[in-house]
Amino acid sequence: MSYKIGLDVGSTTIKVVVLDTQDNLVYKSYERHRSRVREMALEKIQSLKELLTGHHLRIAITGSAGLGMAKESGIDFVQEVYATAGAVRQYVPSTDVVIELGGEDAKIIFLKGALEERMNSTCAGGTGAFIDQMASLLNVDLAELDRLSLAHDRIYPIASRCGVFAKTDIQPLINQGAQPENIAASIFQAVVDQTIAGLAQGREIEGNVLFLGGPLSFLKGLQERFIKTLELDGESANFHPLAPYFVALGAALYSKGLSGYRSYDELEQIFTQVLAAPQEVQGMEPLFADEQEYQDFCDRHAATAVEQRDLSAFSGRAFLGVDAGSTTTKTVLLDEDYHILYSDYVNNLGNPITAVKRQLDEIYSQAGPGLTIAGAAVTGYGEDLIRAAFHLDFGVVETMAHFTAAKHFDPAVDFIIDIGGQDMKCFKIKDDTIDDIVLNEACSSGCGSFIETFAKSLGYPITEFATLGLFAKHPVDLGTRCTVFMNSSVKQAQKNGATVEDISAGLAMSVVKNALYKVIRARSADDIGQNIVVQGGTFLNDSVLRSFEKELGRKVVRPAIAGLMGAFGAAIWAMRNAGSQSTVLTAQQLAAFTHQSKATVCGICTNHCNLTVNTFSDGSRFIAGNRCERPVTGKKADVQLPNMVAYKYKKLMSYTGRPGPRGQIGLPMCLNSYENLPFWHTFFTELGFEVVTSGRSTKQMYLKGQNTIPSDTVCYPAKLVHGHIRTLLEKGVKTIFYPCMSYNFDESISQNCYNCPVVAYYPELIKGNVPMDGVQFIYPYISLNDKKIFEQKIIKYLNEYGFALTKKEVQQASEKAYAAYDAHRADICEEGMRALRFAKDHHKKTVVLAGRPYHIDPEINHGIDKLLSSLGFVVVTEDCVANLANAPQTNVLNQWTYHARMYNAARYVSHAPGTELVQLVSFGCGLDAITTDEVRDILRESDKLYTQLKIDEIDNLGAIKIRLRSLLAAMDEREKEHAN
Template sequence: MTNLKIGIDIGSTTVKVVVLDGDGTLLFRSYERHFSKVREKTCEILRGIQEMLSGRQVRMLITGSAGLGVAKASSLPFVQEVYATAAAVREYIPDTDAVIELGGEDAKIIFFKGSLEERMNGSCAGGTGAFIDQMATLMNISVEELDALSLKHEKIYPIASRCGVFAKSDIQPILNQGGRKEDVAASIFQAVVDQTISGLTQGRELSGKVVFLGGPLHFLKGLRERFTETLHLDEEHAIFPENGDCFAAIGAALCAADYEPMPFETMFRKLEEAVDSTSMADTLPPLFKDRAEYDAFLKRHNANAPGMIDPDTYEGDAYLGIDAGSTTTKLTLITPEGGILYTYYSSNAGNPVSVVKGQLEKIHELCGDRIHIRGSAVTGYGEDLIKSAFRVDAGLVETIAHYRAARHFNPDVDFIIDIGGQDMKCFKIRNGAVDSIMLNEACSSGCGSFIETFARALGYSIADFAKLGLFAEHPVNLGSRCTVFMNSSVKQAQKEGASVEAISAGLSISIVKNAVYKVIRAASADDLGKHIVVQGGTFLNDAVLRSFEVELERNVTRPVIAGIMGAYGAALYAKDLGLTQTSLLTAEELKGFTHTAKPATCGLCTNHCSLTVNQFDNGRRFISGNRCQRPLGKAASTMPNLLRYKYEKLRSLTGIPGPRGKIGIPFGLNMYENLPFWHALFTKLGFEVVLSPESSRKLYIKGQHTIPSDTVCYPAKLMHGHVEALLDMGADTIFYPCMSYNFDEKSGDNNYNCPVVAYYPELIGANIPRLKQIRYLNPYFGLHRPRDFKLRAEKYFLREFQIPKGETRAAVDAAYEAYAAYKEDIRLEGEKIIRFARENGKRILVLAGRPYHIDPEINHGIDELITSFDLALISEDALSHLVSKESRKVLNQWTYQARMYSAARYVCTQPDMHLVQLVSFGCGIDAITGDEMRDILERCGKLYTQLKIDDINNLGAVRIRIRSLLAAIDAREKAATKPKEAANG
């Protein structure tokens, strides 16, 4: 044992230590979480094996994402983790083709075939151990229980994994609507697999022998199962080493053979002395100067409290409000005057039905014969399920519930901000109605789960951690960034000697900065309002509330019941219903209450929605997951839908057999709206046009392995599947041109296509190897100048197909005519829909986006959801020609966006029209477009609503936005009629 080698792998969440003897035999291994105390935990592990190492000469190497700082601070040698892992793989599994390694916050793929290459996550911890931990916490179970559940799954739901907020917004509606935990657990693991493959392979194929390393893959059998099934690997090609959780540490120990030995005591002393090295961190002023200032703060806010009524002595009427939120369930029983008889606030534990049943039983027992429930109402993500399960009298959208409660405490309220565990909602109030709504779309870093994540990582409960920051003398300035980057900031602050108290205060300040500057995007406090009411569980954290007031430089109203305002507002709404008796299940009926939930797939149309069928006693049932009414036994909405009309018209352009063979066209991006042009051109030239199949999740997965970037929009990602499908269909020629310019509609400063739409054909050609086996045509064409295009087309088709120039000229003319006819048809159909709506007294909603947003897989059935609310639906291109060109504050050089600006301007002139903007997640241009659209609409008094869409099809949040918009419109119209009524009276 004279040649002992020590490998220390310090990752983002764990420390791994191994000891090898001279023959490479493993003498010791340890795998422990460090809770961000990296050097302390490393020393603790080594101290535990001093007896083995004392007096020995050892060779030692440190590796890992958090190991470099430790190595530098202690002047000990370091090896990059890829090389450490590669060394262990080459030593023990030399014929490996690729390694997939998942850590706490790191995910990487190392390719061995050809040259050694590593791909690693950069900006997000989605698809890592931290993500799995977060999802287990969301479901209120341990990671081990999550794993066990996943092995009993029956179906897989599509769940986003690139960010916790996306995953939660996908998971919560499934759970709240009765989805099985077993299916959700497996879906979480599948999300990790999808994130790893699409985010890290970046177009390079995973094949041959794949070795799986890291803690999550070592301990979680369900995760292993999802990887092997997705990659179609058998036991011979999917390798899970015995010590896969410590492989990088083993590799570091192997590499240590190249370094000079030193006495163990010397090495250990260097580590111990490095533990106490500190330096000053960037700090902020304290939240409270002293206890007296804090007491005055508490006194002011504690005054905003409803009366608490003793239910044991009260006799009379009562009203029940239920808030089935994204992660919690809240209930409130109130008197007619608003006094509180009973409240409940707890995690819904992934089963809100069970939680509400238990609480209703308790409430009925509490009421006895003395308290009579006259009305009940429910709000939140689980509204429909809870209403159906327990015969609740009414359901209302969250925005209205929260406004009703805020108005009770501050009748002059003009701005409400509600921050929950994962959601943030902000409402502006004008003229007694919700005027505009802002929600966090892409990040949960401004929400309660943000602090909770760090509290757990540092070993504290959320309540204890929050209190620590109240009197910190020097809060750390952590900025306002996503959880992954913030984690790095926290670690850096710890290295610089910041206390836990200073970090707690810094995180509370960070939440507020994220809320104000990223979600609300306020330039000043006046952008919010003068009478601000804050609510949501996160504002029960005094440090967050104080940070909010300091940042805005004004006092706000926080009701004592901030965490249950949704339920309280629902109870007030139930009172406003004026019912004499509730339809709520009685105590006797609750005794016979039963609930089962089964997954199903709807086969009534091509959407194949993933349904959850909830069955209750007495044959009652509730179906969720449906995009339309058909699974409920109802006919699809008969309201006119221009998006559906356009889609069906384009898909009807089937190929006509021609003498020159077949031309495959992928149906997406710039080939969507321009399809009538290319279809007419090639048909006239004697080709049969073959379209790729309709978009679907299955089609996306078909091309997933060739996608080089995870940040590109979903419509672009789908193009890989469309091209792969055409190849599977036997296409020997595929036409997909690059188009820098779109048709010039004379409505903007220029007529560019966005860079993705314009040049994606080149990316497709470079990343789908099978295209090299066929004829792939991706020329640069510009259709905005017909004369130039005709000359270019003559030369191109003569060279490629030996088609005479005269024939090409005639085909080009026919193509322009076909495109013009298509555009005119859309405008005429739009006029027809508007006429129908006005003749029948229906509202008209303009769904503004890009041509490919009419694809049902891309918009996930949002068009059908909108028409189900009795709205006539048209798109921006039916209106954009009705206004003249007008200069904008932004550079208006994109054709699709110019159309949206014009449509928004026209909507401003029509009292019965409203606009909703569709935005693809990851679209850089729309970051500017959204602000401009909001400005156009709000300047003329219209409401602005934006819907962000990506590859996940859960419409829970979309439904809330649409219902909130309609509720705001109703309230505005009602407020507008009051002066007239008063005048007439």
């Protein structure tokens, strides 16, 4: 008998199949290898001894982790896509499209027509590893995640481009009490969206679709989301029973064409030699030279301990602090002398309410009759929910809680870095107030969950894993990379013989480097500060702390309660602001405490916020997910603060068309339309067209066009263009006008007036990627700077499409269009001045919300302007104040109109009392990498704060709210300092 063996070594699993002479499957296995690739390969061959002995054997290796093994063994390697295509042709020849999700790999293979493959390259979002991470976040296994998803009744928008983005969306939902069934289904929907938008990249997924890979074989909820999203039926969606093994099957089929046979003994010897082969060991300097150096290190940091007192024997006033973090809940109870009476640090397991209730129960059970809780404060992601649930007295923004705690240990502190599970907060202190705040917004590779994820994947509890690296001989240099790439680096290090100890130390060093160079972007230790306090649970890891000190070359203060600092600071805050008795639930009230949550959608305004309504046993409610107070109060705020973002957007949305003799012309409400709609709307209306716009941006509109997006790295405003074009097509518009515009209007504030390249030339990309059969898509290259040249060119372009325009009517329409644009800009400036006067007359703080014109779109800015209003800020935009300051000297070539406005706005803010600037940056914007440094430098020249908010399709404002509340707190502290 002749057998063909296919060995598929993936990023997380190893699959083996054996085919007989007639290509019948006689053996299959699917197991996780946990990075024991060589060991398991040999074990699989040895387990097949009885089946394979005495037969002629051919074998081929495939898979993302199989190439190295193939080279070491001399066995033929077949590329995954080729193997998959071969298996599909053999077993399901009617297939048009293959979607395969593996552990860290995801791919789409288009078989209809020319063979084409799209594969993830820089991110494992939307793969099995991503789903594993999300299940861990919900504290369930994959089977339970799948079961939960099938019972959902609502889908939340969750990003899957990266596990970090997804956590940013999911954690607040958990903290707000969202149903786990809905979160589970939303996770699967995120995987589907990532596959369509990130992998298909503009090509239609249609015809017969074959789904392959472990996740798509075992997770029924994921199958359901794919079927519904792609609108497939039972015939066109194929979930083959051998789906997890198709790549291995393809390798086995490929081996048919190989010359020569091997015996079982030969195979066993080959894999034995591969396992025994010496591996290269490379490493960095150890963290500690010996046990004594480590002991000295421990003794130095132990000096910052806080004295503990016996709660059962205590009598008097005490103060409670709760830190409801992203993954953990911390509680501290202090007496009036700052002694700790009780403390606890637990993983909240996705349910912070249960964690806090248990901690309060424990306090009441331990306390004697003389305890009086005089004040209680809460900070962290779950602040609002926990305060409402347990009737705590105060809510404290995280940055102020941590600053308060740090000052207790070092009154001269000038830099604080707090690294938690997935959050990092860094702030510089100047004149005893917070001078600059940096939070990680896009990456958690410098945070505790980064190490915890690896510890779990290697089978270690985090506490044990953290100590393994202390005396590693050769710490692995993993650099400053994201979690996805780090997975590959760790696996490669293991293949090269690195020990778990080496990997533990290397990961600790990587966390520090990511924090310093990717988040803080420090150039030297002097950029950080002289008196540094480190805190957060991650710094309880001595390997991380030692790495931090070695990297900076200086000693820092780590309080012995580093993991409790948020709660400690909240307790101090409660002490300083307490009355005679706290409103926190008593032991009797706690015994009767219940909590229920229900998901709903707010219909009061066009935001349609996904709300979670939490109801407690005393009848009180807490509503989460709202961007304004109307779902809570049922009415608008009594005093409407000026908000130029909302004003500008409402003004643009007021442009409506009227029937005209020349029929309809469609204008997509995207990118350059936010600036030029008044011009084009007036121009075409005057020419006799009925102008039809695509209307408001929505998540649903984005989903309409996501399968035509050819790049997963372009900014969200650009991705939305596809949905706007599709909306115009659905409206039946037969002519769409969307010009390419290299230049903006020249406002004489910069050396040139270029448009961002994406804004300027995106119509070209739309033409090539969005099918528009029977529709005229007009996308001329136009500049509006010279009226005469514009008139000459536009009549030529439009008449080429058969409109028969006369020179006179184009000139008349042009005259009115330029006048309409000027009037629109003048109105914006005038309204901006009214807003500034209002702020001055009513003693209100002002934020200049600076960005691009499209950042006024609520779907793009996610209601950040309304959040600022709810915090008491008057909101103006950069173009309202750009003409109120002279152009600053910049360190780069100032040739982009919208950036020049931001520079001018920053200069204005530099000298405006009670005013700060917040810059919105869309992920994927290359130009803003330059503007952010320039804006920051201009503001810092006058000791102003710089706040940058990175936004994308993620619409949860949890982290952003912390940033803005921190900004407000810093402004308040500065006002107090100046008053004194």
